[in-house]
Amino acid sequence: MNTEVLLGILIPFAGTSLGAAMVFVLKNSISENLQKILTGFAAGVMVAASFWSLLEPALESSEGMGNLSFIPAAVGFLIGVGFLLLLDEITPHMHMDNQVEGPRSGLKRTTKLILAVTLHNIPEGMAVGVVYAGFLSGNTGLSGAGALALALGIAIQNFPEGAIVSMPLRAEGMGKGKTFLFGVLSGIVEPLAAALTIVAAGAVVPVMPYLLAFAAGAMMYVVVEELIPEMSEGKHSNWGTIAFSLGFVLMMILDVALG
Numbered sequence: 001m002n003t004e005v006l007l008g009i010l011i012p013f014a015g016t017s018l019g020a021a022m023v024f025v026l027k028n029s030i031s032e033n034l035q036k037i038l039t040g041f042a043a044g045v046m047v048a049a050s051f052w053s054l055l056e057p058a059l060e061s062s063e064g065m066g067n068l069s070f071i072p073a074a075v076g077f078l079i080g081v082g083f084l085l086l087l088d089e090i091t092p093h094m095h096m097d098n099q100v101e102g103p104r105s106g107l108k109r110t111t112k113l114i115l116a117v118t119l120h121n122i123p124e125g126m127a128v129g130v131v132y133a134g135f136l137s138g139n140t141g142l143s144g145a146g147a148l149a150l151a152l153g154i155a156i157q158n159f160p161e162g163a164i165v166s167m168p169l170r171a172e173g174m175g176k177g178k179t180f181l182f183g184v185l186s187g188i189v190e191p192l193a194a195a196l197t198i199v200a201a202g203a204v205v206p207v208m209p210y211l212l213a214f215a216a217g218a219m220m221y222v223v224v225e226e227l228i229p230e231m232s233e234g235k236h237s238n239w240g241t242i243a244f245s246l247g248f249v250l251m252m253i254l255d256v257a258l259g
Contacts, residue, residue, distance in 0.1 A: 004144060005132050008151045009194035012128060013187050015026040015155030016121070019162020022181025023170050026163070032074040033239050036231045039162030040240030042229035044247025045157035046219050052255040054216035055126060058141055059133070070211035079210075080123065080217025087119055088225070118186045119160075120226070123218030124154050125190035129197025130204060130211045137205045149258035153251040158187060 055073055062069040128151050134142035166183035170176060197204060197211075204211060231240025 005136065005147075005198065008144075009125075009128055009191045009198070010150055011148075011151040012121075012124060012154040012158050012190045014192070015158035016169040016187025017164040017184045018114075019159040019164075020166040020180050020187075022163040023176050023179045023183070025099075026167065032039035034163060034238040037243040038164060039227050040231035040243030041221045041247035042160050042248075043231060043240075043253045044244035045153050046223050046227070046247075047244075048248045048251035048255070049127075049150055049153045049157075049221045049222075050216040052252060053131065053146065053153065053179055054212045054219075057131070057146070058212035058216070061134075062209045072207075073213040076210035076213025077217035077220075078167075080214040081221045082217075083214070084119075084123065084218045084221040084225075109197040117191055120222045121158075121187055121190045122193050123215050124158075124221070125193030126197050126211070127155060127215035127219065128190070128214055129194035130208065132194065133198045133201040133204045133206050134212075136201060137200065137208075146255065149254045152258075153254055154190075156250065157247065158190075163173065174203065 055077070057071040059069060059074065062072045065071065128147070131142055131147040131150050135144050135147050162183050165186050166179045169179045169182060174182075228244075231244065
């Protein structure tokens with residue numbers, strides 16, 4: 001694994017860590033409007049990344065199938081959605097709005113919050129790994145700049161996500177150092193998932209369109225199930241909508257400019 005790829009898979013993790021570090025800067029809790037802005041921005045970045053960095057390359061790499069080139073993207077997308085739906089059903093966790101779900105309600109509330117974000121970081125790590133695996137293979141049409149754009153986009157959306165994890169833990173009375181550590185640990189699965197995907201590149205490349213779409217479906221599930229409801233509920237939901245638009249446009253610019 002060369003230095004460029006190593007740095008690329010660590011960038012999203014750095015975004016989560018910087019977000020978690022906001023516990024040392026902000027007060028003990030995030031205001032409702034700020035949380036809507038952070039959540040909406042993250043959602044906008046993820047939607048744009050799902051299309052330009054994942055679904056579009058999936059469709060392009062299947063062009064040889066002619067009129068049926070949509071099949072890998074459609075199948076992979078639906079499997080990605082189904083995979084996250086299955087995880088939501090069998091794993092105890094908390095949604096971003098702190099509503100408890102899952103079969104084993106005996107877990108601590110803070111544990112469920114950390115687990116929720118950790119689960120969401122797995123498909124994001126896989127997305128970065130799949131794109132870098134395609135770039136390293138040299139025959140998928142994916143570029144290093146495009147992979148970097150996706151890594152930067154996910155890092156940008158991970159920043160508010162890290163803060164959204166750490167600040168509620170701090171509000172519950174947990175120490176700043178421990179809160180920061182838990183926020184960082186919630187993001188460690190991203191580089192691990194990316195690295196494992198790259199290591200399995202030999203098996204990944206033949207099914208690259210399916211895996212790109214799988215990552216897109218998983219990310220879109222998180223947006224629809226978690227982020228959009230959180231940014232839209234209650235008063236002043238327009239803040240979340242504006243932030244969503246800004247996040248979407250920023251990720252679009254990154255992908256087009258660097259890709």
